[in-house]
Every structure is written in structure tokens, then in C-alpha cells.
Amino acid sequence: MRMAELSAESGVPVATVKYYLREGLLPPGERTSPNQARYAAAHVQRLRLIKALTEVGGLSLASVAAVLRAIDDRETPHRTMGVVQRELAGPAPKVSDEGVEWATALLDDLVHRHGWKRHEPGNAVVDNLVAALATAKELGQETLTEGLDEYARLAKRVAELDLAAVAGRTSVEEIIETGLVATVLGDRIFAGLRYLAQERVSREVLES
Amino acid sequence: MRMAELSAESGVPVATVKYYLREGLLPPGERTSPNQARYAAAHVQRLRLIKALTEVGGLSLASVAAVLRAIDDRETPHRTMGVVQRELAGPAPKVSDEGVEWATALLDDLVHRHGWKRHEPGNAVVDNLVAALATAKELGQETLTEGLDEYARLAKRVAELDLAAVAGRTSVEEIIETGLVATVLGDRIFAGLRYLAQERVSREVLES
DNA sequence: CCAGAATGGATAGCGATGCTCTCTGTTGTG
DNA sequence: CACAACAGAGAGCATCGCTATCCATTCTGG
Numbered sequence: 393m394r395m396a397e398l399s400a401e402s403g404v405p406v407a408t409v410k411y412y413l414r415e416g417l418l419p420p421g422e423r424t425s426p427n428q429a430r431y432a433a434a435h436v437q438r439l440r441l442i443k444a445l446t447e448v449g450g451l452s453l454a455s456v457a458a459v460l461r462a463i464d465d466r467e468t469p470h471r472t473m474g475v476v477q478r479e480l481a482g483p484a485p486k487v488s489d490e491g492v493e494w495a496t497a498l499l500d501d502l503v504h505r506h507g508w509k510r511h512e513p514g515n516a517v518v519d520n521l522v523a524a525l526a527t528a529k530e531l532g533q534e535t536l537t538e539g540l541d542e543y544a545r546l547a548k549r550v551a552e553l554d555l556a557a558v559a560g561r562t563s564v565e566e567i568i569e570t571g572l573v574a575t576v577l578g579d580r581i582f583a584g585l586r587y588l589a590q591e592r593v594s595r596e597v598l599e600s
Numbered sequence: 601m602r603m604a605e606l607s608a609e610s611g612v613p614v615a616t617v618k619y620y621l622r623e624g625l626l627p628p629g630e631r632t633s634p635n636q637a638r639y640a641a642a643h644v645q646r647l648r649l650i651k652a653l654t655e656v657g658g659l660s661l662a663s664v665a666a667v668l669r670a671i672d673d674r675e676t677p678h679r680t681m682g683v684v685q686r687e688l689a690g691p692a693p694k695v696s697d698e699g700v701e702w703a704t705a706l707l708d709d710l711v712h713r714h715g716w717k718r719h720e721p722g723n724a725v726v727d728n729l730v731a732a733l734a735t736a737k738e739l740g741q742e743t744l745t746e747g748l749d750e751y752a753r754l755a756k757r758v759a760e761l762d763l764a765a766v767a768g769r770t771s772v773e774e775i776i777e778t779g780l781v782a783t784v785l786g787d788r789i790f791a792g793l794r795y796l797a798q799e800r801v802s803r804e805v806l807e808s
Numbered sequence: 809c810c811a812g813a814a815t816g817g818a819t820a821g822c823g824a825t826g827c828t829c830t831c832t833g834t835t836g837t838g
Numbered sequence: 839c840a841c842a843a844c845a846g847a848g849a850g851c852a853t854c855g856c857t858a859t860c861c862a863t864t865c866t867g868g
Contacts, residue, residue: 394843394844395843395844395845396843396844405827405828406844407827407828407829408826408827408828410845410846410847411826411827411828413845413846414846414847415826424835425834425835425836426834426835426845427833427834427835427844427845427846428834428835428836428843428844428845429844429845440738440739441739443693444735444738444739446826447693447731448693448731448732448735450690452825452826453825453826453827454825468806468807469802469806470802470803470806470807473798473799473802473806474799477795477798477799480791480795481791481792481795482658485651485655485656503796507800508796508797508799508800509796509799509800509803511796517792517795517796517799518792518796520788520792521788521789521792521793521795521796523655523656524656524785524788524789524792525789527652527655527656527785528781528785528789530648530652531648531649531652531781531785533765533778533781533782533785535764535765535767535768535778535782536765536781536782536785536786536789539761539764539765540789540793542761543758543761543786543789543790543793544793544797546754546757546758546761546790547790547793547794547796547797548797548800548801549754550751550754550794550797551794551797551798551800551801552797552801553747553750553751553754554794554798554801555798555801555802555805555806556743556747557741557743557744557747558805558806559743559805560743567806570741570743571802571806573736573739573741573744574741574743574744575798577732577735577736577739577741577744578744578751579791579794580728580729580732581729581732581733581736581744581748581751582751582754582755582794583688583689583787584689584725584726584728584729584732585729585748585751585752585755586755586758586759586762586787586790587685587688587689587725587729588711588716588717588719588725588726588729588755589716589752589755589756589758589759589760590681590685590759590762590763590783591681591682591685591716591717591725592715592716592717592756592759593756593759593760593762593763594677594678594681594763594779595678595717597763597766597767598676598677598678598681598763598766598775598779599676599678602814602815602865603814603815603816604814604815613856613857614815615856615857615858616855616856616857618816618817619855619856619857621816621817622817622818632864633863633864633865634816634863634864635815635816635817635862635863635864636815636816636863636864636865637815637816654855660854660855661854661855661856662854
């Protein structure tokens with residue numbers, strides 16, 4: 393398949409495909425002569441994945457690059473999912489030291505109660521969560537942090553559902569890609585459902 | 601309170617505060633002379649809110665402006681929450697017409713089964729959800745869309761938890777701000793917990 | 809009262825992001 | 839053989855979210 397067809401097939405403009413090639417998001421095509429290349433179905437698939445991650449998942453191209461690198465590096469599925477999570481979480485905002493301390497303690501306790509993994513500091517996922525909890529406290533939303541246990545229970549069930557998607561998969565590539573998509577799209581899908589449900593609940597509670 | 605103090609109190613640089621004033625994100629201070637102004641505690645509070653919405657919630661300044669406008673317009677809490685949801689969802693990516701059709705049908709069915717509100721088309725929340733579902737299908741992740749009912753049940757319970765935060769509040773302003781913060785921060789907090797849970801579950805399922 | 813700091817307001821600039829356009833020389837195709 | 843498509847590189851561009859500079863006015867400490 394040549395450039396024009398790859399572009400048409402994936403719905404990504406030629407100039408943009410070239411840009412992705414330059415940026416290393418898309419592996420170069422197979423050479424047929426010093427300055428000609430052929431692209432395969434895998435390229436179309438990868439372009440679709442990039443589109444899904446950026447447009448639906450809201451990831452930056454830099455984050456997508458990190459995720460794709462993790463995939464191509466053939467890390468274990470578990471490690472690759474870690475990269476995906478960190479990129480989805482993004483850089484954590486800075487909050488006050490007291491806030492961090494308080495939220496970390498709260499979280500440590502929760503993690504311990506639920507038998508989850510003791511997290512190492514510096515993990516973007518944890519840092520984001522800590523920042524969010526600290527901000528909630530700072531804005532006087534104690535209720536949010538008080539209901540944390542119930543949130544955690546529900547989060548566990550959602551996570552099990554996410555991971556159920558990988559159940560039938562056998563090859564490592566399949567497991568990784570399925571897990572990746574389930575995490576990223578699952579996030580958006582759940583967020584959407586949550587809004588719909590909020591709209592429903594809010595009509596009962598707030599409509600006056 | 602004067603500019604320097606407002607800046608120090610909120611942790612936002614003077615130049616940035618001026619920028620927010622220009623953009624209408626922050627209401628002008630009370631005039632003491634043709635070119636001097638005083639700021640109140642409400643300004644500090646609003647700056648904190650802007651920081652929470654942008655840094656933790658990940659909203660653009662344009663989205664924050666829309667949310668703040670909804671608050672200042674004294675809409676009903678329910679309507680204001682609608683604005684918040686739409687801004688959190690952001691513009692929906694374009695997907696194929698068949699995808700939209702399929703996902704819309706799937707969603708209509710689900711909404712009907714759960715007795716939720718029949719949504720009007722053009723709603724950013726619904727469009728995003730439809731796009732995410734269609735993308736999942738396009739990438740061959742049928743499992744995600746098959747488990748939708750269970751996701752919906754869990755989403756409902758999370759939504760109830762979100763809205764529980766508003767329970768004790770009486771004044772309209774309090775209800776709106778609480779709901780707003782619960783939605784935006786609740787999103788991030790739940791996402792964080794979900795990642796932690798995924799990490800736990802993924803160790804069991806994927807670690808080999 | 810006055811020097812010097814702070815303020816409001818306006819304008820311009822800046823760095824990152826994600827493309828998009830143009831150009832050059834090569835290759836492929838009817 | 840004419841003409842389109844291609845690879846690769848570079849520059850340009852629109853948006854976002856600030857940040858820096860100016861200037862005229864106002865406040866403040868001595």
C-alpha cells in the first residue's frame with residue numbers, strides 16, 4: 393500500500409502521516425527503493441490506534457509516543473499498562489506540602505485497608521490522586537474524601553470489568569492492545585455513563 | 601486586598617491574575633478610584649476554583665469561563681451541572697456514520713433499560729460517549745461494549761455518591777459549587793482509584 | 809510634601825503543540 | 839515520455855496560556 397492509500401484507509405491526511413513518521417509515532421514503511429516505501433495493514437491499524445488515543449483518550453502525541461514505545465519494547469503487559477496509566481494521568485499539579493502529606497496518609501490507609509499495592513512516591517498516578525484529594529480538602533469538599541472507601545470499592549469492580557476484556561486473549565500483543573484500549577476507551581465510556589447517571593440523579597436531587 | 605496580596609494569597613502570579621481579569625475569568629475588583637481597585641476573599645476563592653478546574657480537572661480556560669458564566673448566570677443547579685458536564689466532556693471527535701448509528705442504538709437501548717433520560721442529539725456528553733463506543737467497536741473491542749450494562753450500574757452508584765456530597769448543602773451557591781467540585785474532582789479521584797485497582801487486578805491477571 | 813513603589817490597563821512577545829504547506833529531487837505509471 | 843505520486847526536509851501557522859514591558863496614575867513611608 394502506498395502513501396495515498398494509507399492516508400485514505402486511515403482517514404489521516406498525507407501531511408499528517410508524514411509528520412507522524414518524522415516524529416517516530418509510525419514506523420517507516422518497507423523500502424522498495426532508496427526513496428520509496430510500502431506500507432502494510434499494521435500501519436493503518438497503528439494510525440487508528442493513534443487517533444483513538446489522541447481524539448478519544450485525549451492523550452498528547454508525546455504520551456502516545458511513550459505508550460507506543462512501551463508496546464514496541466515488548467515489555468510485559470503489566471509494565472506496559474503501567475506506562476499507559478501514567479500517561480493517561482499526565483503530570484500532577486503542584487499542591488501545598490501539608491495537602492500532600494494529608495492526602496498521602498489518607499491514601500496509604502485506604503490502600504492498606506483494601507490490600508492494594510503500597511505505591512512508591514513519584515508515581516504520576518498516585519501524585520495525581522494525591523493532588524486531587526488535597527485540592528478537594530482545600531476547597532472544603534470533605535464529603536468527597538470521606539466517601540473514598542465506597543469509591544474505592546466501586547473502582548475495584550470497574551477495574552475488574554476493564555480487565556475482563558483481556559480474558560479471552562492469548563498472545564502478548566493481543567493482551568497489551570486489548571488492555572490498552574480497554575483502559576483508555578473504558579475511561580471515556582465510564583465517564584460518559586457517569587455523566588448520564590449524574591444527570592438522572594441530579595434531576596431527582598436538585599431539580600426544584 | 602490589593603493585587604499583590606491577592607496574588608500571594610492565591611499563589612497565582614500578578615501577570616496571570618491580570619490576564620484572567622482581561623479574559624473575564626475573574627470579575628473586576630471594586631473601584632476605589634478611576635484606576636485602582638480592591639479585591640475580596642471571593643476573588644481568592646475564585647482563583648482557587650480556576651486552579652482546581654484547570655490543573656486538576658484539566659479544563660481549558662475557555663471551558664472554565666463557560667462554567668463560571670453558568671454559575672454567575674444563576675442558572676438552576678441542574679442546568680449548571682449540565683454545562684459542567686459538557687465542558688468536561690469537550691468536543692466530540694468525528695467517527696464514521698455507521699459507528700455513530702450503531703453506538704446510538706446501543707446507547708438508546710441502555711438508557712431505556714435503565715430508565716434514564718432520553719438524550720437529545722448534539723449533547724457533547726452523549727456525542728463523546730457515542731464516539732468512544734464506536735471507536736471501541738472499530739478497534740475490535742466488543743467486550744467493552746458488551747459489558748456496558750454492568751458499567752452503567754456501577755456508574756449509577758458512583759453518580760449517587762457524587763451527588764451525596766450536595767446533600768447537606770442548603771444555599772443555591774453552595775449546592776452548585778459543591779456539585780461542580782464533586783463532579784470535576786470526583787472524576788479525577790475515581791480515575792486515580794481505578795488505576796490503582798487496575799494495577800492490583802492486572803498483577804493477578806497479567807503477571808506471568 | 810515628595811520620592812519611590814505599587815497599580816491598572818494595554819500591547820507585544822514567547823514557548824509548546826499539532827499540524828499544514830512548500831520545495832526538491834526521485835520514482836512510478838499510463 | 840509526460841505527468842502524477844512519492845520521500846524527506848524545512849518553514850510556516852493557528853491556538854493556548856501565559857509572561858514581559860510600558861506608561862500614566864495612585865498610594866505610601868518618611
